[in-house]
Amino acid sequence: MPLTEANPDAIAKVYAKSLFELCEAQGGRDKAEETLGELEDILELARADAKFNEFLATRVIPSESRDASIVKILEGRASDLTTRFIRLLNRKDRLGHLPPIVSAFESMVQEAFGRVEVDLFTAESIDDATRDAFRDTLASKLGKEIILHAYTEPAMLGGVKLRIGDRLVDDSLVTQLSRMRDRLNTDGNSRLRSNAERVIEGD
DSSP, X not given: OOOOOOOOOHHHHHHHHHHHHXXXXXXXXXXXXXXXXXXXXXXXXXXHOHHHHHHHHOSSSOHHHHHHHHHHHHTTTSOHHHHHXXXXXXXXXXXXXXXXXXXXXXXXXXXXXXXXXXXXXXXXXXXXXXXXXXXXXXXXXXXXXXXXXXXXXXXXXXXXXXXXXXXXXXXXXXXXXXXXXXXXXXXXXXXXXXXXXXXXXXX
């Protein structure tokens, strides 16, 4: 059973909040960013290595046995705080829930330090100047530092799609065409009904 890839739930937010408070107590922004980076590295390793993924997620391995292995694996690769947090999740049988916990923690870090993660989707790849222009415009409108991730989505006919947090802002040509079709269908049906009523009423 692989790690649970899901949106943050109540449990994830509780663990993330506890970790964030520990980071604030131990160094504030720098500690929070360091911890977030280490947790993201652990997730990336788990996504790339099926055996490590299974090691974290499986309930077959007793938590006591896994704890010793966690210490060895993270030794020299993660801070004491990150290691203790992963060991805590192991003891609480929550390691399989690590992705949404990290996601919730990332949101707290970004929100606390005035940053917003934005995913930009375009039909074709864009150059650095265009990406910078998008970032600067969003920063001006939102009043926050923008961490912009650009992706290509060939299925789009044009326009852009932005995902800001959990909100998707879709301005693609596909969506515009869909909206136009819906308007035509709605308006056309309204006109058809109006014409029918006039005929029936003898106007």
